[in-house]
Amino acid sequence: MIRSVPRRWLVLDIVGSVFGFLVTAPLAFIMGAGSLSVWLTPEWLAMTTSVVISAALWGAAAISRLSPAIALAVAWGACLLQMLAGLPPMASNIAVFAVLFATAAWGSRKVLWAGGISAVVGGVLAGLYIGVQQIGLTQSLVSEGVRVLLVAALMGSVVGLSLALSWGAGLLWRQVVRGRETRDAQLRAEATAAEEAERVRIARDMHDVVAHSLAVVIAQADGARYAAASDPQIAQEALGTIAQTARGALSDVRMLLTQLRHRQGDGPQPTLADLETLFAQVRQAGVEPRVTVDPMPPGEPPAAIQLAVYRILQEALTNALRHGTGGVDVRLSWWADAVDVTVSNTVDASKTATFGGHGVIGMRERAQLVGGTLQAERDGDEFVVNARLPIGSSPRSGSGVS
Known part of the structure; x- marks a missing residue:
């Protein structure tokens, strides 16, 4: 009343x-x-x-x-x-x-x-x-x-x-x-959805940074422990790699936490130019990435595509460090309208049960955000990640992932 x-x-x-x-x-x-x-x-x-x-x-x-x-x-x-x-x-x-x-x-x-x-x-x-x-x-x-x-x-x-x-x-x-x-x-509702999407993006970036860096640090620490008695020089190099990787991860984590605290826009994001540094970190961790780029990029790919390629490769290589044995094959095929990303490595049979966690989910989300598709599955003795990311098209909601 x-x-x-x-x-x-x-x-x-x-x-x-x-x-x-x-x-x-x-x-x-x-x-x-x-x-x-x-x-x-x-x-x-x-x-x-x-x-x-x-x-x-x-x-x-x-x-x-x-x-x-x-x-x-x-x-x-x-x-x-x-x-x-x-x-x-x-x-x-x-x-x-x-x-x-x-x-x-x-x-x-x-x-x-x-x-x-x-x-x-x-x-x-x-x-x-x-x-x-x-x-x-x-x-x-x-x-x-x-x-x-x-x-x-x-x-x-x-x-x-x-x-x-x-x-x-x-x-x-x-x-x-x-x-x-x-x-x-x-x-x-739109503001809440945007904030939630931003939190998910930051959490995904945090996972990529921390998981990859810790995988490199663990691999280097194991190598340094075994080499400490027989070859101190190798142990010193491993400790240097650990320090460098940890500093880089700390800087990235600080940037992500700043974005989360102040709701600022995106900071500097990785590009194709940073892939060599990524491959070097994996190489220093004891896994040799065999990289093939054919054909080469016809021009400067969009920033969103470069970031997606980097993060997918980062997560796939991190999984190879954790669960794989031997080297890892990386292939990038840059076409006029899309880029194909393939990462394959021999898997450790005792660790295959750990595949399909947040890392694979994060790679699928990366591909979906730019309108692409991604498959991550066991193929015999190998675990293969295949992604296709369109170039020059807007992201599509509901893109297929498997």
Whole structure:
């Protein structure tokens, strides 16, 4: 029954209603004094009733935004009292328009339809009431009947149309407000989705950086431990590689955490030029990547494609370090409209159960983000990653991955 209304709007409604009452109350007083009412005598009672009705109508307008249901009930009570008292239409009746507008704009569904029905019923009653007031103005019974019907039809149409317009204006405002709320909700949902996508991207980058760096560090640490006694120089080189890899990983992690903390845009991202450094890290970890590029890139590939190629190769080589034995074959085929990425390595049978975790999921997501496809599966004694990434086309949602 009572809505939550900002104070400024409630004050505005009250001030406007008080102003309307002060303007129309003298007119109501005068109409009460000259009314044709046969029910209210003496004259001062008719005048007092007119002022009370005017106050009730403007009071209903004052609370129409706060409680449309109560305002509609008060307005109906005032209008029925006006007709029972035999008082003519008054200037304060315009407050009914504000009440009907409020029922359609801010009322519940029941109040909304109650306001619409009130507009129709109110127009019919007003027309009949005004028509009945014409009785006695002519001497002919037939003429009086015709006059009543004509006046009732005319005034009922005018009043009913005016009431319906005010209710319709409220209904239109209701739709405008609902449209704004829908747009705001959509914008909030889009912002939330964007933030979630950013968190997923950062988590994916974090996984790529940490997993690859730790795989290199572990491989180098194992090699340094075995070489420490027989060849200290190799152990020193392995420790240097560990330090270099850890520093690079720490720098990347700090950049990702900064993005996550401050919601900044993307920092510098790996490109094709960084692939040689990636291959060197893998080579230093004891796995020889046999790289074939045929055909060569026809031009400068888009930045998104370069990043996707780098991250897919990074994750595939990390898996080869963890689960593979021997070398790893890398093939890049740059076509005019796509690039094919293939990484294959012999797998350690005792570790094949670990394939298909977050790393493979991350590679598939990388391919899907640029509209491509990716397959990662066991093929005999080898584990093969095949990706095809389109060049020069926009990312497609729902791209197939297997």
